[in-house]
Amino acid sequence: MKERQSKIGLSKLCRLFGVTRQAYYQSFYREEFVEIEQELILKEVISIRKNHPRIGTRKLYIMLETFMLEHQIKMGRDALFDLLSLHKLLIRRRKRRISTTQSNHWMKKYPNLIRELIPTASNQLWVSDITYWKTKTGVFYISLITDVFSHKIVGYNLADSMEAVESLTALKMALKENYSIQNLIHHSDRGSQYCSFKYVNLLQDYHIQISMTESGDPLELRSNHELY
Numbered sequence: 001m002k003e004r005q006s007k008i009g010l011s012k013l014c015r016l017f018g019v020t021r022q023a024y025y026q027s028f029y030r031e032e033f034v035e036i037e038q039e040l041i042l043k044e045v046i047s048i049r050k051n052h053p054r055i056g057t058r059k060l061y062i063m064l065e066t067f068m069l070e071h072q073i074k075m076g077r078d079a080l081f082d083l084l085s086l087h088k089l090l091i092r093r094r095k096r097r098i099s100t101t102q103s104n105h106w107m108k109k110y111p112n113l114i115r116e117l118i119p120t121a122s123n124q125l126w127v128s129d130i131t132y133w134k135t136k137t138g139v140f141y142i143s144l145i146t147d148v149f150s151h152k153i154v155g156y157n158l159a160d161s162m163e164a165v166e167s168l169t170a171l172k173m174a175l176k177e178n179y180s181i182q183n184l185i186h187h188s189d190r191g192s193q194y195c196s197f198k199y200v201n202l203l204q205d206y207h208i209q210i211s212m213t214e215s216g217d218p219l220e221l222r223s224n225h226e227l228y
Contacts, residue, residue, distance in 0.1 A: 037071070037073045040071060040073065041064065041073065041075065042083070042089070044067050045064070045084065045089060046089075048060065048063055049089075054091055056091050057077070057081050057090065057091075060080070061080050064080070107192065107195035107197075108195060108200075109190045109195060109212055110210045110211060110212045111211070111214070112187075112211055112212060112214050113209060113210075114185060114187055119149040121149055122147050122149050122150045122152070123147065123178055123182075123184055124149060124184065124185065125147070125149070125184070125185050125187060126147055126174065126184065126187065127145070127146050127148055127187050128144070128146075128171070128186065128187070129144050129146070130142065130143050130167065130191070130193070138160060139160070140160055141159055142156060142158050143155075143156060143157045143166050143167040143169070143193075145171060145174045154173075154177055154178055155171055155177070156173065157169040163193070165198075166193070167193040167199060168193075168196075168198055168199050168202065171199065171202060171203075172202070175202070175206060181206065181208070183209075184208045185208070185209045185210075185211050186203050186208050187212065187213075188211075188212055188213075189212065190212050190213065195212075
């Protein structure tokens with residue numbers, strides 16, 4: 001004999017959960033409509049992305065406003081973000097990296113003199129580098145000259161450009177504060193600021209040896225000597 005399977009009717013099920021039959025159908029059809037709306041949105045997003053593959057969610061939402069209005073779809077920007085995230089349709093932003101080294105130039109580049117050098121006192125090795133600071137009003141560039149032995153910043157300059165004159169100002173400050181120097185090596189990357197005539201000429205006037213990274217990467221020195 002076949003076993004009798006017990007079935008719970010819809011009316012009894014609604015009573016168990018304390019909802020009316022009308023509320024059940026409203027909830028059921030609401031979920032169905034939401035799924036249909038989401039499917040329409042996803043198809044439209046894929047269609048837009050064919051011509052604009054890198055468009056982000058904010059711009060997508062603006063482009064979808066007319067489409068949602070025509071189809072009477074109510075969806076906020078956060079809901080769109082969640083929907084795209086669920087279906088892995090978000091676009092990752094490309095990080096814009098600011099380059100502070102322009103080594104593709106015609107000026108003379110100098111060899112690396114500090115491969116095995118470990119300073120034993122101050123004013124034996126200076127390192128010049130440029131870093132940047134992003135603010136709400138723009139990007140500012142900081143030219144730094146650091147004494148490797150003492151880790152002291154002996155020269156600096158803050159500017160809104162990376163022109164050679166800005167690095168030259170930092171060098172002049174370092175030389176003014178340390179006028180009695182001998183057997184000093186100045187090390188930097190191969191950026192145009194450090195290869196410029198005025199910068200090189202000032203170093204030579206003080207009989208400072210010029211050294212540069214062979215790869216053009218200022219981090220080359222930091223990794224070798226653990227400056228910071």
